Amino acid sequence: MRTAAALSLLLLLASCDRTSFEPAPGGGGSSGGGGSGGGAVDAAEAPKRASLVAAAAGEDLAVLSWTTADAPTLGREFALRVAPVGVDLSSVTGLSGPSPLVVEGLPPLTEHHAQLFQREGQGTWSPTGTRMRFRTAPVYFVDPAASAAAPSTDPANPGNSLVFAALFASQSSANVWVTQGDFVQATTPTNGSILTARGISIYGGFAQGFTPYLRDPAARRTRLRVDPATSGVVSLVTVVAPGDGAGLGYTILDGITLDGGGTAQEALDTSSEVECRSVHATGCNRGFVLEKSTLNSPESALLSHCRATANDLEGILVRGSWRMDLFACIATDNAQEGCQFDPLQCPRGTSTAFTAKADLRDCTFARNGSDGLDIDLRGPEELTDDQLPGGRFEVRVENVLCAENGALGCLVDIDYEAFRLWSVDLLLDHVEARANGSDGVRLDLDDGVSATDPTPTLALVRASRASANLGDGFHVSSESERVLVSFAGCLAQGNRGFGFGHSEGAAGGNASIVTSHCAVLGNAEGGFEAHPLQGFHANPAAWIQGSPWPAGRDLAGLSLNAGALPFVTAARQVARLSGTPSAPTTLDAPLFGVGARVEWNDDGIERIVSALGTTSVILDPSPSALPVTLAWFESVGVLEDLSPSAGSPLASAGVTAPGIPGADLGPGGLGLAAPGLGLEEPAVAFIGHLASEGTERRLLVVGGLIDPASFNGRVRVMDGSGEDITSAATLVDGGAAILLTEPSGGWSTAARIEVLAGLQTLEGVPLLAPVGLRPELP
Numbered sequence: 001m002r003t004a005a006a007l008s009l010l011l012l013l014a015s016c017d018r019t020s021f022e023p024a025p026g027g028g029g030s031s032g033g034g035g036s037g038g039g040a041v042d043a044a045e046a047p048k049r050a051s052l053v054a055a056a057a058g059e060d061l062a063v064l065s066w067t068t069a070d071a072p073t074l075g076r077e078f079a080l081r082v083a084p085v086g087v088d089l090s091s092v093t094g095l096s097g098p099s100p101l102v103v104e105g106l107p108p109l110t111e112h113h114a115q116l117f118q119r120e121g122q123g124t125w126s127p128t129g130t131r132m133r134f135r136t137a138p139v140y141f142v143d144p145a146a147s148a149a150a151p152s153t154d155p156a157n158p159g160n161s162l163v164f165a166a167l168f169a170s171q172s173s174a175n176v177w178v179t180q181g182d183f184v185q186a187t188t189p190t191n192g193s194i195l196t197a198r199g200i201s202i203y204g205g206f207a208q209g210f211t212p213y214l215r216d217p218a219a220r221r222t223r224l225r226v227d228p229a230t231s232g233v234v235s236l237v238t239v240v241a242p243g244d245g246a247g248l249g250y251t252i253l254d255g256i257t258l259d260g261g262g263t264a265q266e267a268l269d270t271s272s273e274v275e276c277r278s279v280h281a282t283g284c285n286r287g288f289v290l291e292k293s294t295l296n297s298p299e300s301a302l303l304s305h306c307r308a309t310a311n312d313l314e315g316i317l318v319r320g321s322w323r324m325d326l327f328a329c330i331a332t333d334n335a336q337e338g339c340q341f342d343p344l345q346c347p348r349g350t351s352t353a354f355t356a357k358a359d360l361r362d363c364t365f366a367r368n369g370s371d372g373l374d375i376d377l378r379g380p381e382e383l384t385d386d387q388l389p390g391g392r393f394e395v396r397v398e399n400v401l402c403a404e405n406g407a408l409g410c411l412v413d414i415d416y417e418a419f420r421l422w423s424v425d426l427l428l429d430h431v432e433a434r435a436n437g438s439d440g441v442r443l444d445l446d447d448g449v450s451a452t453d454p455t456p457t458l459a460l461v462r463a464s465r466a467s468a469n470l471g472d473g474f475h476v477s478s479e480s481e482r483v484l485v486s487f488a489g490c491l492a493q494g495n496r497g498f499g500f501g502h503s504e505g506a507a508g509g510n511a512s513i514v515t516s517h518c519a520v521l522g523n524a525e526g527g528f529e530a531h532p533l534q535g536f537h538a539n540p541a542a543w544i545q546g547s548p549w550p551a552g553r554d555l556a557g558l559s560l561n562a563g564a565l566p567f568v569t570a571a572r573q574v575a576r577l578s579g580t581p582s583a584p585t586t587l588d589a590p591l592f593g594v595g596a597r598v599e600w601n602d603d604g605i606e607r608i609v610s611a612l613g614t615t616s617v618i619l620d621p622s623p624s625a626l627p628v629t630l631a632w633f634e635s636v637g638v639l640e641d642l643s644p645s646a647g648s649p650l651a652s653a654g655v656t657a658p659g660i661p662g663a664d665l666g667p668g669g670l671g672l673a674a675p676g677l678g679l680e681e682p683a684v685a686f687i688g689h690l691a692s693e694g695t696e697r698r699l700l701v702v703g704g705l706i707d708p709a710s711f712n713g714r715v716r717v718m719d720g721s722g723e724d725i726t727s728a729a730t731l732v733d734g735g736a737a738i739l740l741t742e743p744s745g746g747w748s749t750a751a752r753i754e755v756l757a758g759l760q761t762l763e764g765v766p767l768l769a770p771v772g773l774r775p776e777l778p
Contacts (some may be wrong), residue, residue: 039455043605045364046401046432050078051129052116054100054217054255056203059138059459060108063203063212065100065278066116079117079125079463085133089117090125093592111135130304130327131275134201138174139239140165141210144181155210162202162224163195170198171244175408178204179258180220184227184694185236194233195224195383197251199242205255205278217255217278225259226283233263237282239270250300253279260284260311267311268357273300280307283633287311287334291589294345294380299338303329314340315368321345321380323357330364331372334719338365338405343376344417346391346422347385357394364401365410370578372436373401373410379419390421398429402436404625406603407435409469413444417480424459430664431464435601435628439475439494440466445511446480452754460771461482463670467602468628472501473523478511482533486771487515491642492523493602494574494629499523499545504530514538516754516771517654519666522574522629530551540652541642541666543570555718555752556655558665565634566648567666568641570635573597573699579628584627585615592632599631599638623723643668649656656756668763680701697751698732699773704761705735714759717743717753725751735762 029235046069054065069079081089082103106112115131131526140160143166149161151168155177158163160753163185165176185194195202205224207214214220224236236258238249250273258267260283267281268274271292281287288309292299298321310330310397316339319326324344326517331338339360346356358375364373377393395412402409410433418420426445433440445459464487466473473492476485494497499520505510513535518529519541526547528537534552541560542548543566549557560566576587592598596609611618616631644651644664649678654663663669699715708731715738725743732739739755753773 011674017373023642024663027451029540043306044332044366044401045330046362046399048362049128049399050116050118051305051328052080052114052132052206054203054211054215055114055134056130056177056205056215056254057112057134057201058212060106060136061212061702061745062112062114062134062136063100063102063103063215064104064114065215065217067099070309076118076120078128080095080114081117082112082114083107083146085113085377089113089115089127090133100213100215106136108136119306124212130302133250133275135173137176137201138172140174140176142167142176143208144183145179145208149772158210164739166195166197166200166202169200169202174200174750176200176202177206177210178202178222179206179208179210180204180222181580182223182225185227185233188389194235197237197253199248199251201248201252201254202256203252203254204257214254219339221257222255223257223259225257226261226264228261228263230261230263230509231512233260233265235266235269235289236260236264237268239268239272239274241272251276252277255279258282258284258287258667263653264399267308270301271299275302275304276306277302277304278306279303279489280309281315282307282309285312286317287331288317288319291326292322294321294347295382296321297347297349297354298323301325302327305329307331308338309333310740311335314338314342314588315365316340317342318344318358320649321347321356323355324359325357327362328361328362330366332364332366333360334368335495336368337374338368338370338372338402339363340374341376342374343378344393345378345380346393346416347380348387348389348391355392355394359394359396360400361398362400364403366401367402367405369406371408371411372405372433373397373400374413375411376407376413376415377424379416379422383419385418386420388424389422390423391420392422393426395424395426396429397427397431399764403603406436406437408438408471409436409440409444409466411442411444413442414446417446426459428461428464431461432467433473434467434603435625436469437626438469438472438499440469440473440492441503442472442475442477443485443511444477444479445483445485446478459485461485461490463489463667465602466492466495466499467491467493467496469497469623470628472497472529473497473499474513475501475503476513477503477509477512480510482510484510484535484773485513486773487510487513487518488771489667490515490518491521491526491640491667492518493521493571494576494631495523496525496576496628497523497525498525501529503698508547509533514752515540515615515772517663517665517667517669519543520548521570522631522740524576527559538752538754539663539665539669541566542565544574555754556653556665558649558653560649562709564647565645567668568643568645569633569637570640570642571631573632575630576631581623581625581627581629584617584623584630586617586630587615590617590630590632595634597633597638599633601625601628604639606633642666655716655718655754660756660758680731695746696739697747697753699738699740699755701736701738704763704765706731706738707760707762707764708735710758714756715740716754717758718754719748 050068146160205217268601315334473495528549530550579585650665652662715729
């Protein structure tokens with residue numbers, strides 16, 4: 001739960017002569033501007049950070065809508081910054097105003113970018129949310145209620161044809177402003193809902209008369225829709241590469257609803273660069289479809305504050321070579337995947353320009369018929385075997401909720417086994433996967449370290465939780481190569497399988513895991529599944545958990561099943577459920593009675609037990625999702641705080657380097673917000689996997705150079721019992737790597753390495769979390 005206090009907002013603007021703003025009727029519309037939004041976060045959506053949500057450009061002005069809703073606001077200032085592209089936004093200043101903010105006096109025919117910034121107290125300003133682009137240019141005005149179809153640059157006499165306006169704009173470097181209302185594609189086309197966009201910008205959500213400060217895409221919907229009686233509609237919007245004379249090298253759609261009426265094939269179809277902001281795709285076979293060949297460098301695309309709902313197949317489908325950014329997007333109630341990369345492909349070339357990317361932040365994928373989020377990684381389609389110089393993927397999934405999907409919550413699947421020079425940097429950070437029909441998070445990473453593969457897969461899962469899933473909470477597998485996945489500060493609770501599980505044999509038994517400061521609570525088959533490959537669990541904590549971890553695989557672990565609660569807030573019982581939401585059946589004898597506070601499927605909603613039978617239970621309010629678990633909380637509230645409670649045996653009981661105070665066991669020992677209780681500002685540095693240099697081991701550093709002042713004592717090499725082994729750790733390559741000498745007697749398969757918290761880069765960025773590693777290589 002979060003609350004937001006009304007704050008004074010400092011808005012900094014640049015590259016303008018003046019700023020005008022007036023409050024829209026009703027206090028500024030639904031965008032939440034001014035930081036006055038508050039109350040409970042919808043349990044079905046991931047919390048969003050403060051951000052721009054829409055940006056419309058005119059001839060010499062911009063209309064910028066922003067929100068702080070659901071974001072931490074207490075004690076923070078927010079700053080909106082605007083500048084021509086090429087000017088560093090952190091260097092500009094300006095004036096204040098509410099959302100939407102109308103910025104006038106901008107230089108015409110100029111490409112700009114804008115982003116919201118924030119700071120705490122008198123601290124450093126930092127960007128938050130997503131950056132948006134726009135180009136000042138003349139405007140064609142469109143109102144579906146207008147009498148004439150002809151394109152018009154006069155807001156007092158707009159045209160009614162969006163198709164004609166888009167055509168003229170693509171030939172004259174103009175923008176298109178559209179009022180609220182419907183553009184219907186009927187059996188006989190009228191004013192047209194089917195567009196072919198070529199490097200232009202189309203902005204919906206205006207009121208009749210086009211007064212800039214009254215723009216509100218959420219409240220004043222501009223809808224392109226198909227009459228359900230119409231057949232043969234392919235795409236409502238098709239984006240093609242801009243031709244000669246087009247104003248932009250990319251297309252912008254901002255503040256538009258694309259409604260396929262149950263007959264259109266795609267809401268949006270593109271093979272070229274596009275930015276979609278506050279666009280809703282619904283009622284189609286597929287929602288957003290982005291498909292591109294891998295012959296050339298990846299194309300960039302942005303979906304920000306977009307929704308894909310109630311489509312027959314995928315809500316969002318990405319194929320081919322892309323650098324994709326999805327920010328604050330929602331894909332729910334689609335018949336198959338919410339969002340699928342099928343596959344994301346990377347061409348040859350290891351420079352940034354040739355790196356394929358999937359960057360997803362603050363997104364929700366819920367109640368979809370198949371997987372919530374499915375990211376498949378594959379080599380280029382035009383190659384049949386490995387070729388120099390290889391290729392590189394970057395996959396970052398941060399603050400993403402995958403809930404109540406029919407199959408997997410979140411899947412990352414490496415399918416480039418034949419391309420040994422291809423590799424991936426993989427980070428899952430603050431991912432929540434709950435109440436899914438299979439595993440919560442599954443990582444199938446068929447790529448490892450070998451003599452012919454000098455660039456290993458780097459995989460870290462941090463501060464994430466998997467709960468109430470019908471399979472494992474977290475599951476790893478690899479069919480082809482030995483790989484290792486690191487988990488830091490994660491929670492697995494109430495899953496029907498293991499908290500942390502793996503595949504076996506030819507089906508994927510080449511993957512093992514190491515964990516640091518993780519917790520397991522009430523998983524039906526056990527906490528950590530035994531694995532024939534060497535892995536280990538440093539500083540874990542278990543509560544009401546049978547078979548918490550394999551014997552001898554933990555360092556300083558503590559498993560408790562009774563007595564005083566070891567955490568500040570946690571469930572006393574996690575009972576399994578079956579049946580239906582209206583008539584659930586308890587599979588475990590309840591330890592609670594009528595009036596107890598419980599939580600259904602870890603959804604964050606407090607419910608009261610109003611009636612209780614031998615195996616039946618009635619709750620208020622009544623839930624609607626598939627029954628999986630019912631968690632009983634003896635204390636007030638049902639949101640976990642996994643910090644050690646007063647006098648907890650978890651406090652200061654963890655393994656640390658000699659001379660460093662003991663760490664707390666479980667997620668509390670990370671010094672982070674407990675999983676699911678908030679998204680702190682992200683850090684970027686973390687430790688990669690090991691490479692072999694003869695008898696020595698090299699730890700690769702990703703995200704910066706290690707500060708030597710933070711290094712001493714932060715790397716431990718231990719035997720199976722947690723005792724230190726003599727092995728000199730030295731910073732090399734200017735802090736880009738850590739070199740470990742071979743201990744006396746060689747590298748044992750029982751040896752463990754932990755890189756401890758407190759390490760930081762020369763820029764002061766801290767290590768994401770303590771990271772466990774094993775020293776033997778495949």
